[in-house]
Amino acid sequence: MTLRFRPELEGVTESPLVQVATLAERTPGCIKLCYGEADLPTPEFIVRAAHDAALAGHTFYTHTAGVPELREAIAAKVHELHGVEHRPSEIICTVGGSMAIYLAIRAFVGSGDNAVIVSPAYAIYVNGVVMAGGEARQVPLARGASGFTLDVERIANAIDARTRMIVVNSPSNPTGWMITETEQRALAELAAQHDLVILSDEVYERLTFSVETAPSFSRVMAAPADRDRLIVINSFSKTYNMTGWRLGWAQASERTIRVMYAAAEFMTSNPTAMVQQAGIVALRGGEDSIRELRAHLAARRDQVIAALGALSRITLLPSQGAFYAFLGIDGLTNSAQLASTLVREAGVALAPGAAFGQSGEGHMRLCFAATENTLAEALQRLGTHSAFD
Numbered sequence: 001m002t003l004r005f006r007p008e009l010e011g012v013t014e015s016p017l018v019q020v021a022t023l024a025e026r027t028p029g030c031i032k033l034c035y036g037e038a039d040l041p042t043p044e045f046i047v048r049a050a051h052d053a054a055l056a057g058h059t060f061y062t063h064t065a066g067v068p069e070l071r072e073a074i075a076a077k078v079h080e081l082h083g084v085e086h087r088p089s090e091i092i093c094t095v096g097g098s099m100a101i102y103l104a105i106r107a108f109v110g111s112g113d114n115a116v117i118v119s120p121a122y123a124i125y126v127n128g129v130v131m132a133g134g135e136a137r138q139v140p141l142a143r144g145a146s147g148f149t150l151d152v153e154r155i156a157n158a159i160d161a162r163t164r165m166i167v168v169n170s171p172s173n174p175t176g177w178m179i180t181e182t183e184q185r186a187l188a189e190l191a192a193q194h195d196l197v198i199l200s201d202e203v204y205e206r207l208t209f210s211v212e213t214a215p216s217f218s219r220v221m222a223a224p225a226d227r228d229r230l231i232v233i234n235s236f237s238k239t240y241n242m243t244g245w246r247l248g249w250a251q252a253s254e255r256t257i258r259v260m261y262a263a264a265e266f267m268t269s270n271p272t273a274m275v276q277q278a279g280i281v282a283l284r285g286g287e288d289s290i291r292e293l294r295a296h297l298a299a300r301r302d303q304v305i306a307a308l309g310a311l312s313r314i315t316l317l318p319s320q321g322a323f324y325a326f327l328g329i330d331g332l333t334n335s336a337q338l339a340s341t342l343v344r345e346a347g348v349a350l351a352p353g354a355a356f357g358q359s360g361e362g363h364m365r366l367c368f369a370a371t372e373n374t375l376a377e378a379l380q381r382l383g384t385h386s387a388f389d
């Protein structure tokens with residue numbers, strides 16, 4: 001029979017990252033710094049909370065948007081960090097931040113619409129827009145001597161009558177760029193001017209180096225008139241080393257959340273019941289472990305700078321948040337090919353910059369959320385490879 005797949009799904013291309021990861025899995029001794037997660041286990045008190053919750057009977061369906069106690073704990077944390085109040089009805093808990101991103105895009109973008117995506121960026125946004133039947137318009141960050149900055153004019157020029165959303169991720173995967181409040185205000189103004197929604201992915205907000213918490217759009221857009229224009233995405237994955245648990249959330253106006261959870265009801269329904277209970281415990285008692293993680297990541301970031309920062313072929317802008325070094329490599333035009341070469345010749349897997357859009361080409365992303373010895377060995381291998389020195 002002829003299988004007539006929907007073009008929206010056929011348009012989702014396999015990431016070059018998957019190819020590198022597959023090759024790395026098949027290569028004995030290869031150090032994998034290509035994934036977007038730490039190699040640290042989930043803190044024990046969180047694991048115990050899930051275990052206890054399962055034994056205590058948290059094994060049934062819950063409200064699609066998550067149990068009220070979890071939504072209240074999220075609201076309390078957002079208030080503690082950013083001074084902004086949310087009602088539980090303005091929060092939906094989801095199967096990872098990924099599901100929240102998809103629901104948010106699906107709620108606003110469809111056939112004939114477009115979304116402007118600040119890039120280089122995690123491929124989920126482009127593919128979410130494509131799966132929703134829309135057009136993804138990637139707009140690169142500007143690059144100065146001291147780091148990346150938002151090019152507001154370029155973003156304004158990408159907007160037209162069918163633009164429904166601006167997507168921005170800060171601290172950024174893959175660049176480590178962190179948006180300033182001034183830049184947030186400029187985007188909020190653009191959104192108001194063109195009647196758009198901002199999708200702000202803040203999953204790395206706690207993993208920062210010069211401040212305790214990254215600036216959140218929820219603060220800059222706290223006024224009632226702005227609230228309808230904002231969806232903030234967050235997750236337990238990175239903050240608490242909980243990638244495999246699949247728990248995230250979105251904050252938005254009540255009417256946006258209502259549309260998102262109507263859709264979630266018939267896709268995943270609620271996130272896993274005992275994982276929600278573990279999430280409550282993580283939010284209430286996780287500050288010490290976050291502080292430790294932040295200190296660990298800061299030391300690993302310095303380790304990368306010390307090893308690769310002075311190499312003549314490498315441009316390394318200091319990361320302000322998240323756990324990636326986005327290495328510019330002199331003369332590099334095919335990052336996917338270099339990623340395979342490095343697996344075979346150096347025994348290190350890095351993510352090719354092209355996996356984050358055209359503006360990422362010429363770069364390799366190194367995830368430095370690894371233990372000190374693993375990272376030291378990988379950096380030693382890379383530093384002596386001809387692509388790097």
Ligand SMILES: Cc1ncc(COP(=O)(O)O)c(C=O)c1O
Nearest residue numbers: 036096097098122173235237248
């Ligand atoms: C920027 C960004 N957003 C969202 C996610 C999704 O996280 P999760 O679905 O595990 O919450 C990731 C994961 O790598 C990410 O890097």
